[in-house]
Amino acid sequence: MMPSGNKQFIISRLSGGRRIREALALVSGRLVLILINALALLIFCGLLWKAAPLFGIISVSDWLFSSSWHPMKNQFGLFPFIVGTVSVTLLAMIIAVPVCLGAAIYLSEYAGRRFREIARWLIDILAGIPSVIYGLCGVLVIVPFVAFLGELMGSTTTGYSLLAGGLVLAVMVIPFIISISVEVLRMVPDPLRECALALGATRWETVKYVVLKKAKRGLLAAVVLGFARAFGETMAVLMVVGNVAQVPVSLFDPAYPLPALIANNYGEVMSIPLYDAALMSAALILMLVVGAFSLTAHYTLLKIGETVDS
């Protein structure tokens, strides 16, 4: 039905001005596309180039698995920061995923169309709130709450902790995951639901045995994208997580995620030669991990598109 590629279009038959315009547009179209792809490559290579000097000094295993972070002595073990990022992100996901699934299933399967539209709009607003505002509210509400909780549990904490970071991050990614999940759930064709209902299944059973089965991969993709989002989040986490370079052992310990490390130290990098490279290597880790996660997610998302169509 539609011509694939551009073989059907013959420019040479066009006259003067139209031909020039057409050719110009084609060339510039190609150019912008090349530019975009080159840009991604440039960002990656730029970070790699700046991070490279680090590996002349320390080994990869020291870089990833050593806990000694002493820039003055040329020791750049990122382990505490990697653990900080991973644990704060995992914590956020553990809190966020059940809430997201519940809310998304309700919006997709139970709510009426009108309510769903309004709810999605509100969730869009929540998703658009700048991260500094989340951080600010976190400092005001969540940090004292966590400090109070820590006191109840008998551990001394300022409240600026892994748990506070996880909570703030969870609130931030929830709207993001919900809106993808609702979209995924809506992609499941209605006749499937009708079949289950006609067989006498309750609504929840329809969801459990039919809709969730069909949407499994897409929902996983939504969670993975949410993870990627949370992994690189900087300002909100930075404001509540405490920023102490140690491996956190309890929920009430402060942590120091990679993005916070970059944000806090970038101003002073010029004074110590390899510091710059170490921070760039942290940015590189962020980009690689997030890139890998989004790749996986889009791959699985694409897959669900195919199965639902058939």
Add this chain to the structure above:
Amino acid sequence: MNPKRNREEKLFRILMVAALVLVFASLAGIILVVAMKGLASLNLSMIIETPKGGYYLGKEGGIANAIVGSLYLVTGATILAFLISLPVALALQKEYIGRRAAAITRLVLDILWGTPSIVYGAFGFVIMVYLGIRASLLGGIIVLTLLMIPIMARAMDEAVRLVPFELKEMAYAMGATRVETTLAVVFRQALPGICTGVILAFGRGIGDAASILFTAGYTDEIPTSLMDPVASLPLAVFFQAGTPVPEVQARAFAAALILLAIVIIVNLIARLLGWRFSKHIVR
């Protein structure tokens, strides 16, 4: 119906409603907290004055520098990002480019879309050091442009893809070239989506702090040239929240309220435009 099945149905329905209520409560909570704390320290001089001597110790002044700075930064970046994103979205149509190349470009855009803004900030700083630019309005605009391109291009691409191919075929059947069809038919049809994309990117850009943390700098003056450092609202919130003086901390909420109001208004405009323009669209 079997009581056990009925109970399960009810239990899960309650859990789901609870989850949804929790989400809306957090939205309401954030807006209420920011509005109440912000209104307490918001007044006219906050909006129209720049910080005076001793502002950061609780003396007089306002954050006009940050408001104007943010608008400069994001307006500049929105224009630049638009100039790059629109051709990208239009060139991704299947008449211009093969399926494989289009898929790869979309994937790259998706990866860029997800790349954390702190990475853009770090990369932007590297580029600026390389080119010898100090933290400035120009640097901030460049980095924000990079951040906004994938958001805008992907949103526009979705809008362009929704234009029915039959419509384009009619134009082609009348002898129109690809450019003529793109400009006269596709662009008009996709206009609401394109506007939404632009506004969406604007909203994301104005709230982003991590990318401009070391590329735009911070100053109490309103910049007069592209090479001047520039203040911004998200950083005004961040820096004021970090000071030990309670009056200044309270002003962080005033700055946050202004920022939040801008973001929500931008979101509303995007919605309204979406409804308004879509009246004359063929689906």
